[in-house]
Amino acid sequence: MYVYINGEIIDQNLVKISPFDHGFMYGLGLFETFRVDEGHPFLLEDHIHRLKKGLVELNIKWDYDTNKIVSVLDQLLKANGLSHAYIRLNVSAGTGEVGLQTRAYESPTTIIYIKPLAKSHMLEKEAVLLRTRRNTPEGSYRLKSHHYLNNILAKREIGDDSSKEGLFLNEQGFVCEGIVSNIFWIKNRVVYTPDSGTGLLNGITREFVLTLLQKLNIKYEVGYYEKETLIDCDEAFVTNSIQEVVPLIGINGQVLPGGKGSITNKVSDLYQYYKQKKLWSKAEVL
Structure with a gap:
């Protein structure tokens, strides 16, 4: 190459x-x-x-x-x-x-x-809550920097199985993010995702999905959540800029609908619609 x-x-x-x-x-x-x-x-x-x-x-x-x-x-x-x-x-x-x-x-x-890279298609993954805690950012917020030891330790914890994604809790015990993703979950048709104050990397796809939720008129909340709130969800997905919207088929053994989740599907379909439009920025959506 x-x-x-x-x-x-x-x-x-x-x-x-x-x-x-x-x-x-x-x-x-x-x-x-x-x-x-x-x-x-x-x-x-x-x-x-x-x-x-x-x-x-x-x-x-x-x-x-x-x-x-x-x-x-x-x-x-x-x-x-x-x-x-x-x-x-x-x-x-x-x-x-x-x-x-x-x-x-x-x-x-x-x-x-x-x-x-192959053409994008919907993957499904199983999420596992990590023992490794998300470390605090080096500065006031997390940069997408060369400092990746925390992620490497987490990846070693779950191994090389590409069908699994590890989910960090931060040092205070709040749900934070995946090893290479941001996390969203749905309960009673409301979408939840952690606040950037938990120490997560504010992903470009995370921000784009929040824009799509506004476009779809789907209620969402950004905040600080304990793991029990996440595990009790109706459906969930993780996001990153390479794999895009990835439905979860389970979290810690709790079975979820994966790609059959109704809101997950709506978000994924709209994502692909705008991808075909060849957008340069989320600002072109609203």
């Missing part, structure tokens, strides 16, 4: 970064993952907006815009012969001296990874 790094598209086996890159040394880097389907990067503007906001927090100067990213993606897709792809857009701080730096990073390392 060919990848992009700092202005070049090269064979992935030839990619090199400096051992003095502070993304490697101190974890100062952010990334976005998203789908490209039929050549279109869904909700790309929302991903770039979140990335840029996070880079300001890390004091990393980055001057790419949507047009530049689209141009690079077009070149990458052509070089790899793909029209459906998994994309990871990664920006790390760039090189610096050994030691903690307080001044701005002026020359970040930008890498765009790509791999083949």
